[in-house]
Amino acid sequence: MVTRQDCITLDERDGLAEYRHKFTLPEGEIYLDGNSLGAMPSHLPARIQEVVVKEWGNGLIRSWNDAGWIHVPKRISAKVARLIGANADEVTVADSTSVNLYKALATAARLNPDRKVILTELDNFPTDLYIAQGIAELFGLEIRYVESTPEAVLAALDDSICLTMLTHVNYRTGAIYPMAEITAKAHQVGALIVWDLAHSAGAVEVDLNAAEVDLAVGCGYKYLNGGPGAPSFIYVAKRHHQQMRQPLSGWHGHAKPFEFVLDYQPADGMDRMQCGTPPLISMLGLDAALDVFDGVDMHDLRIKSMALCDLFIKLVDEKLSEYDFGLASPRDSAVRGSQVSLTHKQGYAIVQALIARGITGDFRMPNILRFGFTPLYVRYVDVYDTVQAIAEIMVKDEWNQAQFLTKKAVT
Ligand SMILES: Cc1ncc(COP(=O)(O)O)c(C=O)c1O
Numbered sequence: 001m002v003t004r005q006d007c008i009t010l011d012e013r014d015g016l017a018e019y020r021h022k023f024t025l026p027e028g029e030i031y032l033d034g035n036s037l038g039a040m041p042s043h044l045p046a047r048i049q050e051v052v053v054k055e056w057g058n059g060l061i062r063s064w065n066d067a068g069w070i071h072v073p074k075r076i077s078a079k080v081a082r083l084i085g086a087n088a089d090e091v092t093v094a095d096s097t098s099v100n101l102y103k104a105l106a107t108a109a110r111l112n113p114d115r116k117v118i119l120t121e122l123d124n125f126p127t128d129l130y131i132a133q134g135i136a137e138l139f140g141l142e143i144r145y146v147e148s149t150p151e152a153v154l155a156a157l158d159d160s161i162c163l164t165m166l167t168h169v170n171y172r173t174g175a176i177y178p179m180a181e182i183t184a185k186a187h188q189v190g191a192l193i194v195w196d197l198a199h200s201a202g203a204v205e206v207d208l209n210a211a212e213v214d215l216a217v218g219c220g221y222k223y224l225n226g227g228p229g230a231p232s233f234i235y236v237a238k239r240h241h242q243q244m245r246q247p248l249s250g251w252h253g254h255a256k257p258f259e260f261v262l263d264y265q266p267a268d269g270m271d272r273m274q275c276g277t278p279p280l281i282s283m284l285g286l287d288a289a290l291d292v293f294d295g296v297d298m299h300d301l302r303i304k305s306m307a308l309c310d311l312f313i314k315l316v317d318e319k320l321s322e323y324d325f326g327l328a329s330p331r332d333s334a335v336r337g338s339q340v341s342l343t344h345k346q347g348y349a350i351v352q353a354l355i356a357r358g359i360t361g362d363f364r365m366p367n368i369l370r371f372g373f374t375p376l377y378v379r380y381v382d383v384y385d386t387v388q389a390i391a392e393i394m395v396k397d398e399w400n401q402a403q404f405l406t407k408k409a410v411t
C-alpha cells in the first residue's frame, strides 16, 4: 500500500520539484487540468504589465521596432522547436490551433494534389474533424474515418490517401500513437501526415525531425502555459518549404509586407505561415511562459509524468476497486501521455464533487473523468490526495447532490 508519507518522500527526491515554485496556483488547490488550460507562470503578470504599460502605453507604435515586436514570432518559435524535435526555422507561432490546422491541411492537400482522401480517426478532437470537413468540402476531398488505434490507422493507409491527420496524444484517453511508425507507413503509400500535438507539446517527448513528420500543429495554452487563447504553433518540414502554399495569404505572410504592393508574394520559409497581425499581448505571454522550460530536459519531464500517472493508477487500484471505475487510458506508461482518464457512470457528478473540494480535473463525454498531471507543478502528494478524495466522495455518496448532478454549459 502506498502511503501519503511515501508520496511526500517522492516529492522531496524529485529533481523537478523546484519548477512548481515558478507557477502561481490558488492556495490549497490541486490542479489537474493543465491539459486543458495550463497554470499561470508567476512572472507572467509583471511581464504582461510591462508589455501593456511600457511597450504599448508608452512605446506605442514605435514598439514594433524598439521593443522588437516584429521579431516575436521567430523568438517564440525557436523555444517551441526545442520541445518538439524541430529546427527553429521549421516552426512558427500564430493564430489558434484550429486555424493552423486549416493551413496545415490545405498545405498538405496542395502538396499531394492527385490524391482524394483525408484519413483521420473517429475519436479525434472535434475541431480537428470540423476543420478537416471544411477542407474536404473546399478541395473536393473525401474523409475516411477509422477507429482511434494504431492498428486501424496503419491498416487504412493505402495509395488513395492524400493526407493523414491524427492527434498524437488522444484528448480523451491519453493514448499515444507511434508517431515514427505511422509516419513511415504514410510515406510508404505516398501520403503526407499532419500531427496535432495539442496534448503532446511540453508534456511528452516529441521528435518531429527524427520521425520525418511533414506537418504538425500544437496548442500554446495547455502544457506550454501561455494563458487562455494563447497562440498556437505550426511546423512544416524544411523539405516542403519551397513548394508549400497556405490559403490564408495575409500580409504578415507576404515576402515584403511593408512595401504594400498589389499582389501576394509568399515570404520564404515559415514566415509564409503567418497571416495577420499577431496578438502581441498574448504572444508575449506565451514567450515568457516558455522560459519556464529553460533548463528542463524533456526526458526528465517525461519520466516524472509517467511516474505521476503510474502512481495515480496504482492508488486507484488500491483505493477505488469496489466503486465501478474503469481505466480509459492505457495502463502501459510508454503509450500514455501526461493524463489518466477513468470511466464511471456518475463521472460528471464525481468531478464536480472533487472541484468543490478544490481538486480540479474535468469530465469528457460520455463518462470520462480526466486528470492531467503536468509534471512541472503537480506533486506526488497531490496524486495521493486526489485519489483519497475520490475514495471519500464515493464512501460518503458525496457526488449525489443536485448541484453536482446538473451539467454546466462549459467544463
Ligand atoms: C487535440 C486538440 N486540438 C485542438 C484543440 C483546440 O484548438 P483551438 O485552440 O483552436 O480551440 C484542442 C483543445 O481545445 C485539442 O484538444
Ligand SMILES: Nc1c(O)cccc1C(=O)C[C@H](N)C(=O)O
Pocket: 035, 036, 037, 171, 410, 411
Ligand atoms: N480550449 C478550450 C476552451 O476554449 C474551453 C474549454 C476547454 C478547452 C479545451 O482546451 C479543451 C481541451 N482541448 C480538451 O482536451 O478537451
